[in-house]
Amino acid sequence: MFIEEKIDAKKDHGESNQVPMAEARELCKSFDGQQVLNGLNLQVGREENLVLIGKSGAGKSVLFKCLVGLMRPDSGKAWLFGKDISSLNYKDLNRIRLQVGFLFQGAALYDSMTVGENIAFPLRQHNRRIRESEVKDAVQEVLEQVGLPEAVNRMSSELSGGMRKRIGLARTLVTHPEFMLYDEPTTGLDAVTAREISELIRQLQQEKKISSLVITHDMACARIVSDRIAVLKEGSIRAEGTYEQLHASEDDWVKPFFDTSF
Amino acid sequence: MEKNSLMNQISVEKPRPSSIRNWFSQFGDFISFSGRFFKDCLRPPYNHGEFFRQCIETGYRSLPLVSLTGFIIGLVLTLQSRPSLATFGAESLLPGMVATSIIREIGPVITALICAGKIGSAMGAELGSMRVTEQIDAMEVSSINPYKYLVVTRVWAACLTVPALVVFTDAIGLCGSYVAMNVHSHVEARRFFSTALSVLDFRDIFPALIKSVVFGFFIGVIGCYRGYNAKSGTESVGRAANSAVVSASLAVFIVDLIAVQITDLF
Structure with missing residues (x-):
């Protein structure tokens, strides 16, 4: 365990198997009078991968930021590990x-740092007494996990889109999260790299028991990654089910997302 | 109290008010943003590495620019003032007059204006770009306080390096003045500098240094404020850099005006 505060955090929340990883209750959010989230209800269970699909501007990324x-x-509440985040002070939220x-x-890698420094950054910030050898080992371990062990000394500007996504993933994995939020993990990637990233997300769920909420427009990714899919329409959930259930749906709104004939 | 601090961390979208209300709203945001510096500046954890990196960026990399400017200012001021003083046969007062002008006023203000352009725009553009590419959000969700890491280190660096650059500019400015004196006559270096420095006392040097620290604070905090609050889109990065320079330059003149009034009281 590289992060000291995390030990306490685990005691406080997340030990009970009944508590969902994330939950949104009657969530509403508008910008300049335009309703983006409109009474959205959503729950992500333990060791579950929930995929969120919907048209652009349907409020998917806003939901992530609220969570x-x-x-x-x-109005409404967002919960993480059974805690209402709007009731938490800054320290508890962190x-x-x-x-x-x-x-x-866009992976949001820190431009001024190398790949290794990007990944080590949260470790060094959360544990000031961590030894350099421990940092090096942790960085190497996650880089191997995402399949880029040789990239440690490269600057983020030298990386391709797919590599940036993998390094972004490595940077989050190094803190051993229990719950992951993926915002369009395969957007802008070629079909092969997109599949590799999707399989990596699935692998993390199966091997590391990491639950996740995934926003995607890529139905191949949704099929690989999802235990359950929720379809968003005008700021609320229109349909929910497994990939197969929704694929067979006759709903006029849901059907086009799964229609691969064009 | 703690809940309020949480609200400060979360970007809250507000309805667009009228332009006057908008100005007051922005000013209030700026006061709150600056106030957070005093709350966080001495509280651990400290980011020494980032602080030293910023000192290099703001101080060391500005040395060539302020050196050249300081030298030219000293040279031009001496060449321009010499004929007027010569009319009254007061050429011997020239080193003292130039030293007083440079150290009390011209050195700090010119250096601060250069720093407002160089440091302010760099901070505005860098943080603006980090905001637009969600790097600041990435820090926030990793439980790292981006204000402490990005803003506190930069403002501290500006507060320390601007006065250091002012001292350096003053020294180079006096060298420029010495060179200008030797264009028309031969003056020994030792005599020039002892005459120039003999007219200065504590009341000339100390207020100028304090003023430079305040200049540094405003340049740093305005540059960071503009970048930190950049909206989405690459256009806003340019706007953040531009408004950082304009606002910081204006702040330098306002602080100078206030500082002169305060200095006159003593």
């Missing part, structure tokens, strides 16, 4: 965030 406290909902990994759409 991790980067945005305040206008303790909860230590259990959560967030892969941003």
Whole structure:
């Protein structure tokens, strides 16, 4: 365990198997009078991968930001590990965030740092007394996990889109999260790399027991990754089910997402 | 109290008010943003590595620019003032006059304006770019306080390096003045500098240094504020850098005006 505060955090939340990893209750959010989230209800269980699909602007990324406290909902509650995040002070919110990994759409790698420094950054920030040898081992371990052990000394500007996503994933994995949020993990990648990333997400769930909430427009990724899929329409959940159930759906809104004939 | 601090960390979208209300709202945000520096600046954990990196960026890399500017200012001021003083036969007062002008006013203000352009725009653009590419959000969700890591280190660096650059500019400016004196006549270096420095006392040097620290604070905090609050889109990065320079330059003049009034009281 590289992060000291995480030990306490685990005691406080997340030990009970009954508590969902993340939950949104009647979540509403609007921008300049435009309703983006409209009474959204959602729950992600333990060791579950939930995929969220919907048209662009349906409020998927806003939901992510509300869940991790980067945005305040206008009304409704967002819960992580059974805690209402709007009721937490900054310190407690950060303790909860230590259990959560967030892969941003553009990977959000720190430009001024090398790949190794990017990955080591959260470790060094959360444990000031950590030894350099421990940091090096942890960085190497996650780089091997994402299949890029040779990239440690490269600058983030030298990386391709797929490599950036993998390094972004490695940076979140190094803190051993219990719950991952993936914001369009395969967008902009070729079919082969997209499949590799999707399989990696699945592998993390199966081997590391990491639950996740995945936003994607890539139905191949949704099929590989999902235990359950939720379809978003105008800020609320229109349909929910497994890939097969939704694929067979006759709903006019749901059907086009699974239609591969065009 | 703690809940309030949480609200400060979360970006809260507000309805667009009218332009006057908007100005006051922004000003309030800026006061709150600056206030957080005093709350966080001495509280651990400390980011020494980032602080030293910023000192190199803001201080060391600005040395060539402020050196050249300081030298030219000293040279030009001496060449311009010499004929007027010569009319009254007061050429011997020239080193003292130039030293007082440079150390009390011109050195700090010119250096601060250069730093507002160089450091302020760099901070605005860098943090703006980090905001747009979600790097600041990435820090936030990793439970790392981005304000402490990015803003506190930069403002501290600006507060320390701007006065150091001012001292350096003053020294180079006096060298420029010495060179200008030797264009028309031969003056020994030792005599020039002893005459120039003999007219200075504590009341000339100390307020100028304090003023430089305040200049550094405002340049740092304005640059960071503009970048940290950049909106989405690459256009906003340019706007953040531009407004950082304009606001920081204006702040330098306002602080100078206030500092002169305060200095006059003593």
